[in-house]
Amino acid sequence: MRITPVTSNVGAEIEGVDLSVEQPAEVYRQIRQALIDHGVVFFRDQTLSSEQYVALARRFGRPTVPTSGIIPPIPGSEEIAEVRKEAGRDRNVGGSWHTDQAYRKAPSWGTMLLCRKAPATGGDTLFSSMAAAYHRLSDGLKQTLGGLRAVHSNAGVQARMGTGRAPDPEVTHPVVVRHPEGGKPVLYVNPAYTVRFEGWTEAESRPLLEFLFQQGQHPELFCRFRWRPGSLAFWDNLQTWHFAVNDYGAGERVMHRIVVEGPEFDH
Ligand code: SIN
Numbered sequence: 001m002r003i004t005p006v007t008s009n010v011g012a013e014i015e016g017v018d019l020s021v022e023q024p025a026e027v028y029r030q031i032r033q034a035l036i037d038h039g040v041v042f043f044r045d046q047t048l049s050s051e052q053y054v055a056l057a058r059r060f061g062r063p064t065v066p067t068s069g070i071i072p073p074i075p076g077s078e079e080i081a082e083v084r085k086e087a088g089r090d091r092n093v094g095g096s097w098h099t100d101q102a103y104r105k106a107p108s109w110g111t112m113l114l115c116r117k118a119p120a121t122g123g124d125t126l127f128s129s130m131a132a133a134y135h136r137l138s139d140g141l142k143q144t145l146g147g148l149r150a151v152h153s154n155a156g157v158q159a160r161m162g163t164g165r166a167p168d169p170e171v172t173h174p175v176v177v178r179h180p181e182g183g184k185p186v187l188y189v190n191p192a193y194t195v196r197f198e199g200w201t202e203a204e205s206r207p208l209l210e211f212l213f214q215q216g217q218h219p220e221l222f223c224r225f226r227w228r229p230g231s232l233a234f235w236d237n238l239q240t241w242h243f244a245v246n247d248y249g250a251g252e253r254v255m256h257r258i259v260v261e262g263p264e265f266d267h
Pocket residue numbers: 083093094095100111113124125242243244245255257
């Protein structure tokens with residue numbers, strides 16, 4: 001197995017492993033370590049049935065049961081959800097910087113995304129390191145952020161996606177989270193779900209939140225992954241943001257997603 005970093009801040013390509021067959025425990029340990037080190041890992045040319053895909057996910061934690069109306073489960077599977085943009089549709093899923101399910105009390109840890117159908121051009125996903133974003137801040141700002149909690153809500157996303165569902169209750173998380181594996185500090189706010197600081201109004205929160213949102217969007221902090229059928233990305237939601245780029249016009253894109261429960265951070 002070869003692990004090659006994509007950039008010095010985020011992402012690594014892993015070659016030489018067939019994920020459809022059971023591997024020695026050491027292989028999964030190395031993949032997990034690469035995930036901790038790089039935030040997201042990428043595999044190519046994987047031929048996985050749904051059963052093999054679920055078995056792979058279980059090597060890393062308990063798959064969650066999808067409950068979102070935006071990303072429904074595929075027929076016949078409890079754990080696999082489908083991120084689909086049909087030919088001719090305008091709107092995509094995940095087309096803004098976010099981290100999955102930050103609006104939950106116990107946010108999801110690992111997301112696996114397996115490409116089943118890729119558009120002829122475009123449809124890449126961007127991944128940004130929120131550990132690197134935190135690292136770049138001044139000591140003064142780090143000190144201020146260390147004392148803050150932020151409120152997260154999926155109300156905006158539910159409304160934008162027109163799900164007709166009531167939003168989940170708001171939750172709060174520390175603005176700076178210590179990663180439960182490895183311990184690196186991570187800036188845990190994101191443009192899709194973070195609405196204000198706890199005890200502050202939205203108007204008071206907006207300028208500082210906007211500044212923090214910009215921090216994850218510096219080009220040197222993100223990498224870009226080009227999908228082909230059989231490509232698989234596995235990312236750590238606690239230390240990355242991602243963004244599904246909606247630049248493939250009328251093309252069709254079908255991805256199978258499994259979200260794995262993992263280590264919780266200190267809320
Ligand atoms: C997501 O936001 O979970 C989907 C990302 C993608 O489709 O690239």
